[in-house]
Amino acid sequence: MSRDLFIKTEFQQKWINKIENHKEALQKHAEENDLHSKFPYENINWLIKEGYTKTVLPKSYGGEGATPEDVIILQETLGKIDGATALSIGWHMGVVGQIYSENLWDKEIMDEFAEEVLNGAIVNRAVSEADTGSPTRGARPSTNAKLVGDEYIINGVKTFTTMSQRLTHFLVGAFIPEKEALGFFLIPRETEGLTIAENWNMVGMRATESHDLVLDDVKIDKKYLVEVSKGPRGAVPNPWNLHIPAVYLGIAQAARDYAVDFANEYSPGSIEGVIADIPAVEQNIGNMELELTTARHYIYSVIDKYQKPPITNARINEEIGAAKHVVVNHAIKIIDSAMRIVGAKSLEMERPLQRYYRDIRAGLHNPPMDDITIKKLAKQAREERTK
Numbered sequence: 001m002s003r004d005l006f007i008k009t010e011f012q013q014k015w016i017n018k019i020e021n022h023k024e025a026l027q028k029h030a031e032e033n034d035l036h037s038k039f040p041y042e043n044i045n046w047l048i049k050e051g052y053t054k055t056v057l058p059k060s061y062g063g064e065g066a067t068p069e070d071v072i073i074l075q076e077t078l079g080k081i082d083g084a085t086a087l088s089i090g091w092h093m094g095v096v097g098q099i100y101s102e103n104l105w106d107k108e109i110m111d112e113f114a115e116e117v118l119n120g121a122i123v124n125r126a127v128s129e130a131d132t133g134s135p136t137r138g139a140r141p142s143t144n145a146k147l148v149g150d151e152y153i154i155n156g157v158k159t160f161t162t163m164s165q166r167l168t169h170f171l172v173g174a175f176i177p178e179k180e181a182l183g184f185f186l187i188p189r190e191t192e193g194l195t196i197a198e199n200w201n202m203v204g205m206r207a208t209e210s211h212d213l214v215l216d217d218v219k220i221d222k223k224y225l226v227e228v229s230k231g232p233r234g235a236v237p238n239p240w241n242l243h244i245p246a247v248y249l250g251i252a253q254a255a256r257d258y259a260v261d262f263a264n265e266y267s268p269g270s271i272e273g274v275i276a277d278i279p280a281v282e283q284n285i286g287n288m289e290l291e292l293t294t295a296r297h298y299i300y301s302v303i304d305k306y307q308k309p310p311i312t313n314a315r316i317n318e319e320i321g322a323a324k325h326v327v328v329n330h331a332i333k334i335i336d337s338a339m340r341i342v343g344a345k346s347l348e349m350e351r352p353l354q355r356y357y358r359d360i361r362a363g364l365h366n367p368p369m370d371d372i373t374i375k376k377l378a379k380q381a382r383e384e385r386t387k
Contacts, residue, residue: 003076003253006300011064012073018050019077026081033084033207034355037200039165040207043085048120053089056097061114063100068239069303071097072246079250080257083359084207086250088163090243091124095171098240105226113186116169123169125184126158126213143215145174145183151219152176154185157197158213164196165209172215176228184227185220193218204362237317239306241367242299245327248363249295252331255356256288259338275341284337291337295330299323318380321373328363329370335360 007013019026026043033040047053056071057063066074071093078086096117099105105113113121132139143156154174161170168189176183187194197212263276263285275281302323306316335357339346346353364370 003073003296006073006296009070011066012070015052015055015070015074016077019074019081022046023081026078026085030082030084030207030352031350031355035206035349037202037206037209039163039209040082040085040088041166043082044089044122044163044166047085047089048122053092053096053120053122054117056093056100057114057117058100061100061111062118063114066093066097067307068097068242069300069307071240071243072299072303075243075246076250076253079247080254081250083247083251083356084205086247087205087244087362088166088208089122090247091162092122094238094240094243095123095125098238101240106223109186109223109226113169121168122163122166123171123186124161124163124167125171125173126161127173128158128160130157130159141173141175141182143172143174145176145185145225147176147178147222150222152185152222152225154187154215154218154220156215158215160210161196161213162208162210164200164211164213165198170194170213171226172213176225179228181228181230183225183229186224186226187215187218187220191218191220202362204358204360206358237306237320239303239316239320242303242320242323244363244366245295245299245324248328248331248360249292249299251356251360252292252295252327252334255335255338255353255360256292258351258353258356259288259341260285262342281341284341288334288337291330291334295327298326315380318373318376321368321376324363324366324368325370325373328360328366331360331363 007016025046029040029042032038054062055064055066059065075086075090075093078089100110103110129141129143132141141156143154143158145152145154154172156174158172170187170189172185172187174183174185193216195214195216197214200209200211263281264274267274271278276285302319305319335353339353339357342351342353345351348354
């Protein structure tokens, strides 16, 4: 089922048209960037210049008031064109969208940062660590913040800092001993003691340059402690996180399109007609379509539920996690089928399928993790039967 059937607003159509009209330029360096683990600077700079990164600001702040549903459909569109670009900018979209829709920060800082975003600032959370992993699992970060006078001094190393070389601001998670809590600090890139360790060398999403962020006695005014939480992250429903599976849905769509086009055109000498006419190939095409339709219906139905209550917070949180699980795992199956259709040629480095295959695997390691999602669903099912 086509993404176009889920377009609801003029805003969505406007941005889809703008992105698709720039498709050739957005794809131009994808192969080279992947090969050399080079960040898609041209693409991100274009998105900033066109105003994409400020769409998630409320209209009262000079943005366009984009909703989580808007972000899903636009990120899917970008993901189909270039996964690394989409996943990278998606983190900014999700972070800013959540901050301003939920008024997470003091108004003074929100006003100040909104001006930065209007002027091209981009931000991402820096939360994961080599020793403790994702904070969604509840581990206390080893990165720490000590209050000295009116400043916090922060030390630690953060892994998986996507867009590290292009971010203007980092939202760094650190443990605050005197508060016995996790705090998030808004830290500008040029802050003394903040450096990037260029060590990103992964199989998938190579062009995101998700290097380590190193904080060595970084001093930041205490007013930039913007969030404090004593519980594990991920306990409160956050529909903005659906920007993650939206990207992988887009990549799956790209793989499906490539495989179907190949099957419709490839005619080896051993057969009459094209391989799309072979029953086994037709079966794989049908399987891809079923997986894609199921994934797309699921993610859009979940966001529709969120935006049209009543539904309990606990239940929608599980649905959001399930949407990510369904989309990513279906996307993996879609790309597997696509590569079976194309055959050994799918492994050629000059073809995008091998990149889609590698990039899609990264989705398994974006939050929430599959095991956490399944555990929550099991808990919900058991509780329903014991009431």
